[in-house]
Amino acid sequence: MHQYQETLTALALVAAGAVDRLQRRGYCERTTRAAGESHGQRTLRAGTPAGKEPHMSDSGKGGVMWLPEPEAKDYPAAADYLSLLAPDDVAAAIAASLQGAPIQHRKAKDILRAARLVLLPPDNAHVASDLKKIRDGRKLSPILMVRGDLAKGIPAQIADGYHRVCASYLTDENTDIPLKLADAPR
Missing domain, CATH: 1.20.5 (Single alpha-helices involved in coiled-coils or other helix-helix interfaces)
Structure with missing residues (x-):
């Protein structure tokens, strides 16, 4: 004892x-x-420097505000990342599918779990940059994801926006994150 x-x-x-x-x-x-x-x-209050309250989202549910659609530069970034996991033509096809996908919403904690990714710390340069945007009331770009396969044990992929997810989680793990989700070719 x-x-x-x-x-x-x-x-x-x-x-x-x-x-x-x-x-x-x-x-x-x-x-x-x-x-x-x-x-x-x-x-x-993770992600919120002492004395500074987070800005409310458009929906009033959290401290992160979002653009209505991902930025144009996010799609080539997603294709570039996905080309490390699949041939270029497959990565390009998934990125094109993401462009046509509707916006959905998921919680930050669920996105990290589905992707099996660790939470990056607030002192990571890109996370810190996104935390500053949140504190300044600037809108973040929605994230781009590829659905995993539960039956095969394949995790979801955050094709673009991992740092934004981490910054959102550090603000509030229940942050409602807009995303576009595409299926990988089987």
Whole structure:
């Protein structure tokens, strides 16, 4: 039992150190401890520098605002990424399919899970850039995805917009993200 308590204490100290690092970088704020709270317990608002509230989305459901359609440059970027996974003609066909796809909405946490991708940290240069856009009230481009295959265990692919998904998740994991979704040729 004593070793278990030592392990828990060590984990609490590590967590407190991580919180302190996040506070120094401005991604959470210190709060006063309520009665019964331990030293390491603090309220965090990931992705929102202390003292700055996120801007509301067009729907009023979160801190991220979105363009109505992906930017034109996103489709060639998606094709370029997909060409690492499939021949150029297949990648181009998927990118063309994405252009004609309707906008759908999914939560940031579900997109990362379906793609089996890790959340990039707020100090990643591209994520930090998107977090700044969110704080400044600038609209982000919807993401482009290729559907996975559950039966075959193939994850979905974020063809364009991984950093935007991570920045949105850091603002609120339940952020409603507009996306275009295409099926890969089977």
